[in-house]
Amino acid sequence: MINSPESDEARRHREKMxxxxxxxDAEVAGKTVTEKGLLMVHTGPGKGKSTAAFGLALRALGHGWKVGVVQFGKGQWRSGERDMLxxxxxxxxxTLGEGFTWETQDRARDEAAARRAWExxxxxxxxxxxxxxxxDELNISLRYEHLPLAEVVARLSARRPDLHIVVTGRNAKPELLAAADLVTEMTLVKHHFAAGVKAQEGIEF
Amino acid sequence: MINSPESDEARRHREKMxxxxxxxDAEVAGKTVTEKGLLMVHTGPGKGKSTAAFGLALRALGHGWKVGVVQFGKGQWRSGERDMLxxxxxxxxxTLGEGFTWETQDRARDEAAARRAWExxxxxxxxxxxxxxxxDELNISLRYEHLPLAEVVARLSARRPDLHIVVTGRNAKPELLAAADLVTEMTLVKHHFAAGVKAQEGIEF
Structure with a gap:
């Protein structure tokens, strides 16, 4: 690079940056806990809750980690990700869920499926x-009270210090959010369904 | 299953579901456009914007698609995902970005890197x-005006009908949001940094 004199604008920009x-740098230096298994929650009505969780799984595999996935919802929507991972x-x-409750219309079956997934x-x-x-979609099982909330939150909170957990699904319970280290809400700002466009293969399933 | 008589509670639940x-079902049947390459934007201050995009890449590969990735930010933070995909x-x-502007402190270099990435x-x-x-992180290049917004939005809008595009990064420009089919804002509800916990390897990088 030519060693040209710095303009006023360039200098102001450099100083600001x-x-x-x-x-x-000061913020990073101020952190004191260096390793901790995080309890993460992806909730909200927007897209990307499960997708970001599978993105985390991809990253974890990239670090040579072993990853576990339990699906509390039905599985066919995630088969592409499963094959790849x-x-x-x-x-x-x-995949131990049997579909959302408005598909199965049988509460006892929903509860049994949620229990198997939780075990x-x-x-x-x-x-x-x-x-x-x-x-994946544990929040749905908790919302419909297919599992006892207190038991689930206590068990998640008692995780090993080197285990990261990510819980997905809308309407996360406040008790779960209180126990979590990282909570992200995915908000739907704009959706093509409103414009009459169908769910797109490869993107939504 | 034993064919036992349905309780009142079970019947009410079934009817509601x-x-x-x-x-x-009616909502799905009402969609008229069946195939459309979507312009998706993941923005907001929360986690998961890029991670959800890499999760989408995983899903697309699961459908046998070819995927392109251009990183407008610096690359080392995504090396695990890159290796895996x-x-x-x-x-x-x-990876054509050279780091965020507060790292490089050189505007001309930032602009040249953004231009190479855009090309x-x-x-x-x-x-x-x-x-x-x-x-990935195109929104940052647009926010700092390293690329002309009108040119970028026009080109993205003129994409082929069978090409899906996902743009990530905070502070997405309103003009980009207007052109998008699907916009998700990732909102930070709670973050372990606030509790003094450092960025965790395998989760955040």
Whole structure:
């Protein structure tokens, strides 16, 4: 690069950016807890709650971690992701939900399915090889009271210090949010359904 | 299942769920446009914007699609995802950003990097084999005016009908939102940084 004299504008820009960088650096230096298994919740009415969880699974596999996935909702909508993650190796994937309640219309069956999924989740939490556990649509099971909230929150809170957990689904319970380290709400700002466009293969399923 | 008489509670639940399913079915039947390449934007201050985009890439690969990725920000934070997606095959990945402006503190360099990234994006938009294109952190380049907004929005709007595009980054421009089919805002409800916990390897990078 030619060593030309700096313009006033360039200098102001550089100074502003230097200040911002100093703020960022100080923020990072101020963190004291260096390793902690996070309880993460993706909720809200927008898109991307499960998709971001599977993106996290992809990242975790990229770090050589073993990943567990339990689906509390029905599974066929995620088959593309499942095939791909399993190709990458260390994924223990369990689809134990039987569909949303407005599909099955049978509460006892919903409760039994949620219980089976939760038991599998507990088993995976006890597997020391697993470093990331995705509990997909667990929020739905909690919302419809297919599982006892207090038991679930207590068990998630008692996770191993080296286990990260991500819980997805709309309408996350306040008690779960209180126990979480990281909560992201996906808000729907604009949706093509409103413009009469159908769900798109490869994007929405 | 034993054919026992239905309780009042079970009947009310079933009727409520049947009604909900009828509403859902009618909604799906009302969609008229069946195939359309979507312009999607993931914005907002929360986590998961890029992660959900890489989750979409995973899904697209699961459908046998070819995927393009252009990173307008710096690349090292996504190396795990890159390694994994490239293992799965048809990914054309280009990291052309050189870091956020508060790291580089050189506006001319930022603009040149953004221009190179945008030219690569245009090239991938013209490749008929690519069905999903991720433009990671493009919103940052637009926000700092490293690229002309009108040119970018016009080109994205003129995409092929079978090309889906997802643009990520905070502070998406209103003109881009107006052109988008699907906009999701990731809102930070709670963050472990506030509790003094550092960014976690395998989760945040």
């Amino acid at each position: 230097e200040k911002r960088k100093a703020v960022q 399993e190709k990458l190796g260390a994924v223990s994937w369990h 599998k989740a507990c088993e995976l939490m006890d597997d020391p090889a697993i470093r990331l556990l995705v509990l | 049947e009604k909900r399913k009828a509403v859902q 490239e293992k799965l095959g048809a990914v054309s990945w280009h 690569k994006a245009c090239e991938l938009m013209d490749d008929p084999a690519i069905r999903l294109l991720v433009l």
